[in-house]
């Protein structure tokens with residue numbers, strides 16, 4: 001078995017204060033290895049988005065440890081974490097957070113430009129990724145001219161441009177028909193096998209979850225392993 005890429009140890013996340021506190025994550029232990037696809041299911045409001053944001057260092061845990069390649073993340077400052085996320089993590093959010101005034105191509109290139117790449121370096125990989133999600137014909141279109149499913153595939157291309165080690169995806173096939181959902185799943189599956197990408201994906205699609213290496217269910221703030 002390969003070395004862990006990512007480890008969460010006893011992660012808790014509490015919102016609010018005083019008698020208005022709600023404990024959404026109550027002690028998450030999770031190990032992700034390169035090349036592994038892990039599906040997370042759970043009822044609405046069970047904390048799946050909170051889990052992805054906390055594991056992805058977008059929200060600080062209330063307690064517990066996060067390790068990436070054995071190195072502690074939870075002790076790093078925001079500046080260092082921003083660099084880490086740009087280099088090593090890809091995110092697909094439920095609401096894409098694409099920039100509406102920019103084209104699909106520009107949105108996909110954005111993380112590379114933020115990471116210091118020149119436009120001339122970022123263009124070809126961005127075009128390749130848009131082609132891989134079958135959006136060759138939409139590259140120059142502004143995001144607000146794209147359908148919900150096209151926006152979701154653009155967000156996937158953007159999440160992959162930096163060749164992340166770990167992709168955290170919140171319902172990445174939610175707006176897609178079954179053919180596009182299949183395309184996205186196959187693309188990710190291929191990256192896992194070929195490049196060792198690790199994927200942690202929230203999905204309500206049980207058929208998709210069944211094809212992943214592992215399925216976990218978030219119940220009452222704890223991750224349970226499904227058979």
Ligand SMILES: Nc1ncnc2c1ncn2[C@@H]1O[C@H](COP(=O)(O)OP(=O)(O)OP(=O)(O)O)[C@@H](O)[C@H]1O
Nearest residue numbers: 015016022024042043044045046047048049050051
């Ligand atoms: N910033 C916040 N402040 C207070 N409570 C919050 C905050 N963010 C989330 N919560 C609460 O945490 C719980 C889990 O929310 P979360 O969005 O993580 O659930 P989810 O499983 O992703 O839901 P869904 O499947 O409906 O998207 C909810 O009860 C929500 O109201």
